[in-house]
Amino acid sequence: MNRRVVVTGLGVVSPNGLGVPAFLEAIRNGVSGIRYVPHYEALKFNCQVAGIPQFEWDILKNYVSEVTYHGLQGQAIAYGLMAAVDAWKDAGHAVAGEEALWDAGCVFGSSVAGVETVKRIFNRVDAGEARKLGSRVVEQFMNSGITAYISGKLGLGNRIVANSAACATGTQAILMGYEYIQQGQAKRMLVGSSEHVDQYIFGAFDSMRILSRKFNSMPEKASRPMSATAGGFVPGSGSGALVLEDLEYALQRNATIYAELLGGACNSGGQRSGGSMTAPAAPGVIRCISDALINAGVKSTDLDLISGHLTATAADTLEIQNWCLALDRNGCNFPLINSLKSMIGHSLSAAGSIEAVGAVLQIKHQFVHPNINLEDPNGEILKLIDLDRMPVERVDTPINTVAKANFGFGDVNACLIFSKYNQHG
Amino acid sequence: MDRREILEELKRVLEPYTENKELLRNINEQTDLVKDLKINSSNLVDVIIDAEAKYNIEIDFDSSEKMISVGSCIDVISDKINK
Numbered sequence: 326m327n328r329r330v331v332v333t334g335l336g337v338v339s340p341n342g343l344g345v346p347a348f349l350e351a352i353r354n355g356v357s358g359i360r361y362v363p364h365y366e367a368l369k370f371n372c373q374v375a376g377i378p379q380f381e382w383d384i385l386k387n388y389v390s391e392v393t394y395h396g397l398q399g400q401a402i403a404y405g406l407m408a409a410v411d412a413w414k415d416a417g418h419a420v421a422g423e424e425a426l427w428d429a430g431c432v433f434g435s436s437v438a439g440v441e442t443v444k445r446i447f448n449r450v451d452a453g454e455a456r457k458l459g460s461r462v463v464e465q466f467m468n469s470g471i472t473a474y475i476s477g478k479l480g481l482g483n484r485i486v487a488n489s490a491a492c493a494t495g496t497q498a499i500l501m502g503y504e505y506i507q508q509g510q511a512k513r514m515l516v517g518s519s520e521h522v523d524q525y526i527f528g529a530f531d532s533m534r535i536l537s538r539k540f541n542s543m544p545e546k547a548s549r550p551m552s553a554t555a556g557g558f559v560p561g562s563g564s565g566a567l568v569l570e571d572l573e574y575a576l577q578r579n580a581t582i583y584a585e586l587l588g589g590a591c592n593s594g595g596q597r598s599g600g601s602m603t604a605p606a607a608p609g610v611i612r613c614i615s616d617a618l619i620n621a622g623v624k625s626t627d628l629d630l631i632s633g634h635l636t637a638t639a640a641d642t643l644e645i646q647n648w649c650l651a652l653d654r655n656g657c658n659f660p661l662i663n664s665l666k667s668m669i670g671h672s673l674s675a676a677g678s679i680e681a682v683g684a685v686l687q688i689k690h691q692f693v694h695p696n697i698n699l700e701d702p703n704g705e706i707l708k709l710i711d712l713d714r715m716p717v718e719r720v721d722t723p724i725n726t727v728a729k730a731n732f733g734f735g736d737v738n739a740c741l742i743f744s745k746y747n748q749h750g
Numbered sequence: 751m752d753r754r755e756i757l758e759e760l761k762r763v764l765e766p767y768t769e770n771k772e773l774l775r776n777i778n779e780q781t782d783l784v785k786d787l788k789i790n791s792s793n794l795v796d797v798i799i800d801a802e803a804k805y806n807i808e809i810d811f812d813s814s815e816k817m818i819s820v821g822s823c824i825d826v827i828s829d830k831i832n833k
Contacts, residue, residue, distance in 0.1 A: 395766035396796065459799050460792045 330506050331746055332583040333575050334416025334568030336408035336517075337682045340376030340561050340669045343384075344411060349686050351668065353719055355695040357545035358669045359559055368524060372536035374544040375522065376561025376670035378404065389478065396461035399439035404564035404675075405471040405519030406478065409433065413479055413515060416568035417580060421480020428512040430483030432501045433472045433566070434494035435518060436674035440525050442466040471519050483511040491733030492634070493591070494518045495565060495677025496741055500589040502569045503741075512574045517566035520675035527560050533603075535638055536560065548637055548671075549698040550664035551645075551706055551715055555637040561670030565678030567685065582746045584688045587726075588621035589741035590614075600736040604640065607647050613738035614651035614730060621742035623726055625652035628660040630693055632684045632729040635664035636671045642705045644732070649709050659710040660728075661720065667697045677731040681741060684729045688745050693720040751831060753779075756824045763800050767793045779821030805831050 335345050340358025342348030351358070358376045365373040380403065386394055388406050397403065409431075413420075418429070442465040449458050464470055469487035476485045484505060490497045495518035502514030522530075530536055537557040540547035548559040575582060592613045600606025618625055631648060635641050648662070649655040665680045672679060687693060699717050706715075730740040761774055768774055768787040783789045789797070798814045801807075801823070807830035809817075817823045 390769060392767055392769055392790070392793070457799055457802075459796045461796065 328507050328509065329572035329750065330503050330569050330586045331572050331575050332567050332586060332685050332743070333570045333580040334412040334414070334418070335583060335682050335685060336411030336415060336566040337679055338378045338380060338404040338408050338564045339679050340378050340563060343378060343380060345415065345682070345686070348682070349690065352665065352683055352686065352694040353692060355697045355719070356668060357697060358561070359544045359547050361541065361544045364524070365527070368528065370528060370531045371534070371538040372531055372557065372559065373541040374537065374547045374559055375527065376559060376563070376672065378563050380404065396459070397465070399442055399465040399470060400521035400523070400562070401435055401439060401519045401564070402465060402471050402474050404521065404562065405433060405517070405566070406474050408517060408519065408564035408566035409475040409515055410478060412517070412566035412568050416570070417578070418513065418568065420478070421482070425480050425482030427482040429481045429515070430485060430502070430505060430511045431472050431476050431481050431515045432486045432488055432498040433475060433515070433517050433519065434488040434490070434498045434674050435468070435471055435520055436489060436491055436494055437526055438468050438470060439465045440523050444525070475515065479515070481515065489674070490737045490739065491735055492671070492673055492676055493731045493733035493737045493739040494674035495679070495681065496729060496731040496739035497591050498678065499567060499569070499586070499681055499741055500591050500739060503586050503589065506569055506571050513568060513570045515566060515568055517564060517678035518674045519564035520673045521562045522560040522673065530560060537637065546698050548667050550633070550635040550637040550667050551641050551696065551703055552637070552699050553701040553703045555641060555703065557638055558636040558666065559670035561672035563669070563672050563675050563679055565675060565680070565682040567678070567681060584685045584743045585746045587623060587742045587744050588617060589739065590616035590620055591739040592616065593738065594736040596736045602736070603734055605732040605736055605738060607643070609736060610644070610647040610732060610738050611651040613740050614648065614728065617728065617740035617742050623742055623744070625654060627726045628652065628728055629724045630687065630727045631660050631662040632680050632727060633662055633664050634731045636666055642703060645706050645709050655709055657711045659714045661693050662710070662715055663694055663696050665694065667699070677729070677739065680731070681729050684727045684743050688724050688727055688743055691721065691724055693722065693724065695719050751828070753824050753828060756827055757820065759804065760820060760823055763797060763804055764789070767797055777820050779819065779824065781820045782818060783820070784818070801827060807831055
C-alpha cells in the first residue's frame with residue numbers, strides 16, 4: 326500500500342515572527358528579522374548582526390508546568406517546545422492523557438546541544454562545585470534534550486529521534502518522519518529542528534570568515550543571498566515544526582491539510598569530487614535533487630518554486646548551477662527561486678524546518694515570498710538563470726510544487742518535494 | 751531558629767518543585783515530599799542544593815537520604831544550623 330503523507334500542523338519561532346500568523350505576515354511582506362547586537366562588537370566579532378527571535382522567556386509558561394519552567398534555561402529547547410507544541414495544537418491533536426500516544430512519534434534535530442548549559446557545567450566543575458549543578462542540567466545538554474521535552478509534554482509514544490546533520494538537519498528530520506509514516510510505523514510524526522546560536526557558536530563561525538561583516542551598520546541589509554555583494558551569512562536562531570500525517574488518518578478526522586509531502590532524498594557527496602568538510606560536492610547535490618524528484622514521482626518541469634539553501638556566500642552560484650544541472654532547466658525556463666535567509670539569516674539546523682514551514686505556507690496561500698536585499702544580483706548567477714526567476718517582490722501566483730533543499734557541513738544534502746494537496750494524487 | 755520557623759522557610763524552598771500549592775500551604779511534619787507533594791524524586795537533589803544555599807549549610811549524602819518528609823528535613827536542617 327502506497328501511503329500518502331500530508332502536513333496538517335505548523336509551528337515556528339523565527340527572527341521575523343513568533344508563531345505562524347506573524348511569520349506568514351512577515352514573509353509575505355519581506356520583513357527582516359536581522360538586528361545589530363552591541364555585545365558582538367564588544368566581543369570583537371567581524372559580524373555583529375544576527376537573526377534572534379523576539380522570544381520573551383515568560384512565553385514558556387504557556388508550554389510547560391511551573392515546576393518544569395523553574396530550572397529550564399536552554400534556548401534551543403524553549404524554541405523547539407514552542408514550535409512543536411504550536412504545530413501539534415494547530416493540527417488539532419490532543420495532548421496524551423494517562424496513556425502515551427503510541428501512533429505518534431517525533432524527529433527533531435539540532436546541530437549543537439545546549440552550549441549555555443555546558444558552560445554552566447564547566448564553570449561549576451572547574452570551581453570544584455559539581456555538587457551544586459543539580460538535577461536539571463543533564464536533560465538540557467543531552468543531544469536528545471529537545472525531543473525529550475517535546476515528547477514528554479505531548480505524551481508521544483512512537484519513535485523519538487534527535488537527528489543531526491549540520492545545516493541539513495531540519496530537512497532530514499522531515500524526511501525521516503515522512504519515511505516512518507510511509508513504512509506504516511507511525512500515523513503522525515512531529516518533525517522539525519531547533520537552534521540557538523549563542524556567542525560561542527557565533528564566535529566559532531566568525532573565525533571561519535564566512536559571516537557577513539560589511540553591513541553591521543545596516544543589519545536588515547546584511548543577509549544578501551544571490552547578490553553581488555553577498556559577503557557571508559548572518560547566523561540566526563529559531564525553530565520550525567511540522568505535523569506530518571498519514572493521509573487516511575488525516576481524512577478520517579477531517580483535518581485541515583496544508584500541503585502534501587510527496588517525497589525527498591538525503592545523501593552525501595562523500596567529500597569527493599570537489600566536496601569537502603565545508604563545501605558540497607556537485608555530484609552529490611545533483612543526485613540528491615534528482616533522487617528527490619524520482620522519490621516524489623514528479624518531473625523537474627513540474628517544479629514551480631525552489632526554496633534554496635542560498636546562504637549568501639560564494640556557494641550561492643554553485644548551488645544555482647547544481648539546480649540547473651539537476652533539473653535540466655535554466656534561463657527563463659528555470660523555476661522561481663527564493664531564499665528565506667534574506668530575511669532571517671541562516672539558523673543552521675533550524676534553517677531547513679523554518680524554510681519548510683515557509684514553503685508549505687507559500688503553497689497554502691499561493692504566493693512566492695520576496696528575496697530581499699537583491700538590488701544587485703550576482704552576474705555569475707544571471708548567466709545561469711533569468712533575473713525575473715529571483716523575485717524581489719512578492720509574487721501572487723499558483724504554486725503547486727516546491728522543492729526545499731539544504732546542504733550542510735560534512736557534505737550532507739537533503740531535498741524535499743512539497744505539493745498542493747489534491748485528493749486525486 | 752525553631753522548628754516552626756524552619757517549616758515556614760522550607761515552604762519557600764519547596765515551592766518551585768511542587769504543583770500542589772494548596773497542599774504546600776498546609777504542610778505539617780508528616781507531609782511526605784514525594785508521595786504527598788508529588789515532587790519528582792530527581793528534584794530532591796535540587797531541594798537539598800537550595801536548602802544548602804538558604805541556610806548556608808552543607809548536607810552530606812547520609813543526611814540527605816533522611817530527607818523524606820517535612821519533619822525529617824527539619825531534623826537535618828536544624829541539626830546542621832545548630833552545629
